[in-house]
Amino acid sequence: MRVKFHGAAGEVTGSLHEVEAAGQRLLLDCGMIQGSPEAEARNADPFPFEPTALDALVLSHAHIDHIGRVPLLVQRGFRGPIYAQKATADLMPIMLLDAAGIAESEAMRANRDRRRGQPVAVPLYTKDDVHAAMRLVKPLPYGARTEVLPGVELCFHDAGHILGSSIVELWAEGRKLVFSGDLGPKGTPILRDPVDIAEADLVLMESTYGDRLHRERAETIRELEGILDDAWRQGGAVLIPAFAVGRTQELLYWFAKHWDDWKMSRWQIFLDSPMAAKVVDVYDRHHGLFDDDAKAVWRDQPNPFKLPNLHVTESVDESMAINRIERGLIVIAGSGMANAGRILHHFKHRLHRKQTHVVFVGYQAEGTTGRRIVDGAQWVRIHGHDVRVAAKRHTVGGLSAHTDQRGLMDWYGGFEKRPPLVLVHGEDKAREALAGEIGETYGVQAMLARPGLEHEV
Template sequence: MRVTFHGAAGEVTGSLHEVEVAGQRLLFDCGMIQGSPEAEARNADPFPFEPSALDALILSHAHIDHIGRVPLLVQRGFRGPIYAQAATADLMPVMLLDAAGIAESEAMRANRDRRHGQPMAVPLYTKDDVREAMRQVRPLPYDVRTELSPGVEMCFRDAGHILGSCSVELWGDGRKVVFSGDLGPKGTPILRDPAEIADADLVLMESTYGDRLHRDRAETIHELEEILDDAWRSGGVVLIPAFAVGRTQELLYWFAKHWDDWKMSRWQIFLDSPMASKVVDVYDRHHDLFDDDAKRVWRNHPSPFRLPNLHITESVDESMAINRMERGIIVIAGSGMANAGRILHHFKHRLHRKQTHVVFVGYQAEGTTGRRIVDGAKWVRIHGHDVRVNAQRHTVGGLSAHTDQRGLMDWYAGFRDRPPLALVHGEDKAREALAGEIGEAYGISATLARPGLVLEV
């Protein structure tokens, strides 16, 4: 068995790992690179392998940095099956059609503004490419060992990151490799805790927050309550950049659970996303994947997805109308890193106001507008305009969909005999810190994956 690292090897996004086993060439994930314009331009580069030579694609979950180049892979010749957990398979067309729509809109805008002699902009892929790719998707349940081909088997295990997120067990050639996917913290609302896995000959583990510990969740929820209360007293508006899957549902969960004590009925809540209602429908179809606490909240409180003051705004006109409201509103909009999507329009209209509260609830990659704001930028450029940042900024790290250093170490500790470990999906600062802690605790030297690195198992 041979593993070759191509993406998310020294950075968080762009998941892309190749496995050669029993005469088969498989791929773990095919994610989009996110961050600066220079980083995102790499998405159009040729793949470091021939797509038509791949036998199968295995997806860990539906976030764009793990599935965002799947239509491009198919467009360039991949014809094999795409294996995904059933909820992931349901989320994929929602996420990918949205990404294609953004790419098409950005190409249209670039062509409208292009100067004489400049080449026409072309979207990375289109909605038709997404529909074509979805024909190859094969949904699978959790915890069922499945034969992919003679001598090759796999199993999806719950990773507790978003609905349908998986760690992947892969067997072949008498060896076993485990890919963590993105691991969620224990006790995350709605989701079950990450499954423990006992054995492997090689572990590929994410390391997004390998250099830090998250704040206690109870303290984080209290902080969120204080932010909302302060924003209400100041007559302001709360803007929350959040991906359509994951943190958005958790935020609505907390709003429902604390409906009375947070006085949530006084707010108007806008889930400003053209795909939000479709994501909600997927969650409603997969209650069997919820944890016990979430099932109780659904029974005993207003449904988080059916709050009486929740407005799901799908059209552009509905989104624009939000900016005519002066106070008492909470806007949750994508993208989660504020590098695209409707949140930028709200930033453009409201960042200059001191009464605006911007709440970051997830990871902000280098080069994104979100990261610049978190790092204290006084000005940001949005749609070609410089916007003054006078808004109050809040980073609520305890709501991250990724587990922290302690959670990563605990998950690895579940393996017997301390198998070899390769760290992926992390910036070097985070990976080096995690490797040091694991080396001290367990006496192993973790490999920091780099593009092109090959490990024999």
């Protein structure tokens, strides 16, 4: 068994790893590169392999940096089966159709403004490409060891990151490869904890937060309560960039759980994302995957997805109407890194106001608008205009969907014989710190994946 690393190998986004085993070639993830315009332009580059030569694709979960180039792979000739956990398979068309819609709109806008002599803009892929990709998807449940190719077996286990997120086990040629996907923190609301795996001949592990520890979740929730109280007293609005899958559902969970003591009924809460509304429906259909605490909240509190003051805005006109509300307003909108989506319209309208509070609840990649705001930028460019940042900024790291250094160390520590380890899905600073801790604690020299690096299992 041989692994070749192509994406998320020195950066956080663009997960893409190739495996050759038992005479077969399969891909682990096919994610979109996110960040600066220069980084995102790389999504259109040729794949570093021939798509028609691949026999299968295995997906760890439905975040766009893990599935975002699947339709492009199919457009360029891939015709093999695509294996995903059942909830991931349900989330995929929502995420990918949204990405295709954005790509088509951006191409249309570029062509409208195109000057003579400039090439015609073409979307990365279209909605038709998404439909073609979805016809290849074969859903699997957690815990079912399945022969997916001759001589290759696969099993998904809960990774606790988002609904349907999976740790991937692969067996071939008498060897076992384990790919962590993205691991969630223990105790994450709604989701169950990541499954511990005891045996492997090689482990590929994410390292997004390999250089830091998250705040305790209880402390984070108190901080969120304080932010809401301050914003209410100051008569402003709370803007929360959040991915449609994961943080959006958790935020609604906390609003329901603390409905009375946070006086949530005084707010108007807007979920300004048609995609997030569809994702909420998928969560509702898969409530059997929820943890016990979440089941209790659904039973004893207002349904987090049907709060009486929750408004789901689907049309552009409904979204624009939010601008007329001056105070007592919470807006949850995508994208989570503020590099696209409706959150930018709300930023453009409210970032210059001192009474606005902006709450970041997830990772902000290099080059994104969210990262620039977190890093203290006084001005950001939105839709061609420079916007002053006078709003109060809050980074609520304890709500991250990724586990921290301690969680990564503990998960790797669950392997009995300390198998070889390759760190993926992390910037170098985070990976180097994690590798150092693992070497000191477990005596294992972790490798840092680089594009083109090959490793024999």
